[in-house]
Amino acid sequence: MKPNENMLTGAQILMTVLQEEGVDTIFGFPGGAVIDIYDELAKTPIRHILVRHEQGAVHAADGYARASGKVGVCLVTSGPGATNTVTGIASAYMDSIPVVIITGQVPTHLIGNDAFQEVDIVGITRPCTKHNYLVKRIEDLGKILKEAFYIARSGRPGPVLVDIPKDVAKNRTAYTPIEPVRMKSYNPTYQPNKWQLEKVIALIQESRRPMIFAGGGVILSKGSAELTDFARKTMMPVTTSLMGMGAFPGTDPLCLGMIGMHGTYRANMATGACDLLIAIGVRFDDRVTGRTDAFAAQAKIVHIDIDPTSIRKNVLVSLPLVGDCRITLSELNRLIETIDFGDLKKQRHDWLDQIDQWKQTGAMNYDQTTVIKPQYVVETLYRITQGQAIITTEVGQNQMWAAQYYHFDFPDHFITSGGLGVMGFGLPAAIGAQVAQPKKLVVDIAGDGSIQMNIQEMATAIQYGLPVKVVILNNRYLGMVRQWQELFYNKRYACTDMEYAPDFVKLAEAYGALGLRATRPDQVESVLTQGLSSPQAAIMDFWVDREECVYPMVPAGATLTEMLLV
Amino acid sequence: MTEEKHVVTMLVDNQPGVLARVVGLFGGRGFNIESLCVAETTDPEISRITLVTRADPLVLEQIMKQLRKLINVIKVRDMDKSKAVQREMALICVKAKPEHRAEVLRIVDIFRCKVVDTGIEHYIIEVTGDEGKLAAIINLLKPIGIKKIARTGIVALFREPK
Ligand SMILES: Cc1ncc(C[n+]2csc(CCOP(=O)(O)OP(=O)(O)O)c2C)c(N)n1
Numbered sequence A: 001m002k003p004n005e006n007m008l009t010g011a012q013i014l015m016t017v018l019q020e021e022g023v024d025t026i027f028g029f030p031g032g033a034v035i036d037i038y039d040e041l042a043k044t045p046i047r048h049i050l051v052r053h054e055q056g057a058v059h060a061a062d063g064y065a066r067a068s069g070k071v072g073v074c075l076v077t078s079g080p081g082a083t084n085t086v087t088g089i090a091s092a093y094m095d096s097i098p099v100v101i102i103t104g105q106v107p108t109h110l111i112g113n114d115a116f117q118e119v120d121i122v123g124i125t126r127p128c129t130k131h132n133y134l135v136k137r138i139e140d141l142g143k144i145l146k147e148a149f150y151i152a153r154s155g156r157p158g159p160v161l162v163d164i165p166k167d168v169a170k171n172r173t174a175y176t177p178i179e180p181v182r183m184k185s186y187n188p189t190y191q192p193n194k195w196q197l198e199k200v201i202a203l204i205q206e207s208r209r210p211m212i213f214a215g216g217g218v219i220l221s222k223g224s225a226e227l228t229d230f231a232r233k234t235m236m237p238v239t240t241s242l243m244g245m246g247a248f249p250g251t252d253p254l255c256l257g258m259i260g261m262h263g264t265y266r267a268n269m270a271t272g273a274c275d276l277l278i279a280i281g282v283r284f285d286d287r288v289t290g291r292t293d294a295f296a297a298q299a300k301i302v303h304i305d306i307d308p309t310s311i312r313k314n315v316l317v318s319l320p321l322v323g324d325c326r327i328t329l330s331e332l333n334r335l336i337e338t339i340d341f342g343d344l345k346k347q348r349h350d351w352l353d354q355i356d357q358w359k360q361t362g363a364m365n366y367d368q369t370t371v372i373k374p375q376y377v378v379e380t381l382y383r384i385t386q387g388q389a390i391i392t393t394e395v396g397q398n399q400m401w402a403a404q405y406y407h408f409d410f411p412d413h414f415i416t417s418g419g420l421g422v423m424g425f426g427l428p429a430a431i432g433a434q435v436a437q438p439k440k441l442v443v444d445i446a447g448d449g450s451i452q453m454n455i456q457e458m459a460t461a462i463q464y465g466l467p468v469k470v471v472i473l474n475n476r477y478l479g480m481v482r483q484w485q486e487l488f489y490n491k492r493y494a495c496t497d498m499e500y501a502p503d504f505v506k507l508a509e510a511y512g513a514l515g516l517r518a519t520r521p522d523q524v525e526s527v528l529t530q531g532l533s534s535p536q537a538a539i540m541d542f543w544v545d546r547e548e549c550v551y552p553m554v555p556a557g558a559t560l561t562e563m564l565l566v
Numbered sequence B: 001m002t003e004e005k006h007v008v009t010m011l012v013d014n015q016p017g018v019l020a021r022v023v024g025l026f027g028g029r030g031f032n033i034e035s036l037c038v039a040e041t042t043d044p045e046i047s048r049i050t051l052v053t054r055a056d057p058l059v060l061e062q063i064m065k066q067l068r069k070l071i072n073v074i075k076v077r078d079m080d081k082s083k084a085v086q087r088e089m090a091l092i093c094v095k096a097k098p099e100h101r102a103e104v105l106r107i108v109d110i111f112r113c114k115v116v117d118t119g120i121e122h123y124i125i126e127v128t129g130d131e132g133k134l135a136a137i138i139n140l141l142k143p144i145g146i147k148k149i150a151r152t153g154i155v156a157l158f159r160e161p162k
């Protein structure tokens, strides 16, 4: 048969759909099973970022999605290429980030034969994707790809994997552009129930000590402006989860900072004392709630979320509201306009005053002595960047100090692996964010342990001229684990000493990046200034106080208000 | 909160891997499955899965919501006994020495079931009914000697309005 004009290969169909979906960037790594796809990709204007490890591809796509508001896309080969993506996928799944992962697969006739580089990636990723597909017939490819993008970005977003066998990519079929996707078994509820909305308003009117608890759902639904409006109009203080940082301006007087295990004193105390907690786009992770039966024990809880499974999973609520966070908030704002709340200033006076007292007693103080305090590095970074940088993090103490001492006034500026907490996330995520926002300053706040988990991506940053900055809070420990050992295991530091590490300055230079080090407090500011203002990618190695701990801390399983303060 | 038995049925896309998603969800989240039954409906693109689980009300709520969240699951229902017909079929192979043959047949008669296979020393009995009926006949046959048993697990349908 002569190749017909309308006959496209599977690889060509993939390229067509990607462009229909507005994809202009892919993070990937090639191999035998995707060689046909790569061959076709090179003929399109789509930009391909060649990572150095497939885990990096998914984290980069994750960071890209968060910084751009678009779906992130990765492309990897079968077998080991596919298995290397699993950690990245699991992280995106826990954090509800829209990513489409295209994996190559062995040809259909070999599936099930233990062929070379065959792995059942659909089976492996079933519990950590929002949905996944094995494309067995080329005729289904276009429709499946369309569905994949639709599912990834709609409702509660998440990663979707599409496994494409080599022959499906190679063979030809007639392609007709696909109609907009409609699925009978998948219809997220965006519009909240009207009666429930009115009940929320009534609860606010009754309440004397109300507060808002906002999470990643507000950011994902692009509802930050609506949330800010809502909180200010009702004069309700706002705490956020780790994923919700920036959903409400961190410098607003009503902002309580983060809730949870390493939340602020005032946020956790307020949660214990409030009589109404309006939770929006959160899922009540155990790192947030502490002991669930004592969580917000005096409060009626309103829970707004687009995913019904989030509601009443971990915490009982008085008023559930299924719907999109942004839409729900704007409906609430509309209702509020019609209500006379009376003298709010007067009504809230005692409550806000109490919160202010907690702010004074539980201030986030530290003494900057002769060794560099990690908190000081983050605070200085905040000051120099004027809060404008996109911050990614690794995992551990570095992540918590980033959340505590960098105040996020905007959504999409704090990019962290919240649910999975995967070390090695920050650098590739920073690369993805930098690709999405070339003009922004992107900084990975890192630990000395975590940065070694995906350090190879420095080569990616250099290859594409991406000036990401890595700030290592180098305590020569797996610090967060060491902190638990110090506090709960009688200082037995089993296997957490990271004294043996590469010279990060030389390592930076070996990759072709700028390497800088500060060992004394008086060097912190100049190293940051120099590193951040350089047009190059840079690693800044800060030798911080080795045994500094993150406080406040709610021991695992304790009530939120039972905080260790020093 | 107390655990109770629930019959949950769902309509799902009749595609490879869908059952694995459902079963994987139960395994991964620590929900339990006591029995499971899957077959095509009159629409070849849709299958019906019926499963029996034991859960307290909050866990049952999660089970239902989590099932609905699966992309290939179209509809989920809790087949409450008061509103649904529930049936199970069992094939029971009983020992039937000459001295017991009459008694076995008498039980078959009382429970209105069928002998579908017979030999010198056994009968295979086909019995259909609700949980109580199956439990009762199994109880009566046990002392005589059950060699093997195969049960379908419960299937259920809501009663239509009278
Ligand atoms: C991939 C992975 N492995 C193990 C852990 C467990 N873990 C959590 S924090 C941490 C220590 C991280 O050390 P470092 O990056 O130096 O950060 P620090 O806490 O010292 O700031 C470890 C090992 C993890 N979160 N992720």
Ligand SMILES: [Mg+2]
Binding pocket: A447, A448, A449, A473, A474, A475, A476, A477, A478, A479
């Ligand atoms: Mg460390």
